[in-house]
Amino acid sequence: MNKLFGYLLSPIHYFVFFLALVIFQPIQWLCLKWGGYSAHKKSVDILNFFLVSSYYLLGIRVSFYNPQNLPTNRPIIFVANHQSMYDIPPLIWFLRKYHAKFISKIELTKGIPSISFNLKYGGGANIDRKDSKQSIIEIARLGERMKKNTWGAVIFPEGTRSKNGTMKDFQIGGIATLLKKAPDALIVPIAIENSWKVVQHGSFPLNAFEHIKFTILNPIEPKEIPLEETIIKAQNVIKQIVEKK
Template sequence: MRKLFGFILTPIHYIVFGLILVIFQPVQWVCYKFIGYRAHKYSVDVLNFFLTASYYVLGNRVSFTNNQTLPLNRPIIFVANHQSMYDIPPLIWRLSKYHAKFISKIELTKNIPSISYNLKVGGGANIDRKDQRQAIAELLKLGVRIKDNNWSTVIFPEGTRSKDGNVKFFRAAGIATILKKCPNALIVPIGIENSWKMVRHGIFPLSTFEHLKFSVLAPIEPATGTPEEVVLQAENEIKAFLRQAPGYVQI
């Protein structure tokens, strides 16, 4: 039944999603060129609020739970499992007060309305996966930016999306590189549930009437271990949390 509704509602969702991107392209440009960072960031936050709202066209819901007391005057590295591109707008919107910056493939900086522009000017890191030296340099620059501005970054250490919701091995290299320039960054795991279900049939049809859940877990001090140990702890926290989630199935 969800798949059947997906055939009907997916085209509407894509039209709404695309219109939002097209509308906010000039809005971002004006904010950045004539007002500055804060106005541009606000436009990006609002953009991602509307992108998240477009999920409701499919009958899907989004909930974000943060029971942690996180500092606003300290850099944060949010470490999350990754299930689909639909992870990203809710994270940007709900982590807006932490100035969350993302690490993206450099290919995404071209030809995508709103998204490409934000990736180029928003302060994140755009890496070339074929050029290790460039990627490391970008991550080091990101570390400096989040340290100097008390920003945060969101990292998906699995390196690729999980197609079945099961958490893959977390790679520590990217986080270790950022910590070289920002050693006081607080590590904060985020558990993501059910985002993969939206794309269980691929990009068409999208699944309907799903409940996407984002949960901020207990923070980890980077000084408690090596970057590898800290990342492993974050991975284990996320896995343990997801195993307790209703309907979780280990495949």
């Protein structure tokens, strides 16, 4: 039934989604030119509010649970599982006060209205997966910006998206590089549920009437235990929610 309604509702969702991207391309440019980082960030936040709103045209619900009292006076590394592109706009919108930046493929910095512009000028890290040296340098620079500006960062340590909700083992490299440059950062796990179901049939039709859930879990102080144990702990607490029976 969800797939059937997806045939009817996916075109409407896509139209609104991409219309927002096209409209906000010049808005971002103007905000960045005339208002600098602060105005540009506000335009990106508003863009992602509209992108998340377009989910509702598919009958998709988005729940964001944040029972934590997270600080805004220190960098935060949000460590999350990754299921689909539908993870991204809610994370940007709901984590907006933490200035959460992303580590993205460098290929995405070209050809996509609004998204490519934000990746180039929004302060995140754009990495070439074929060039490990460039990737480390870019992530390190993000860590420096996090420390300087008290920004957050969202990292998906699985390295790729899960197509069926089953998590892959977390990799330590990106988190270790960020912590090297921003040693006071707090690690905060985020469990993402059900966004893979939206795209389980591919880009068309999208599944309608799914319920995407984001849960902010207890923060972890990386200085208290070895980094390897920190990553395993983050992975396990996320898996308890994502793969619960």
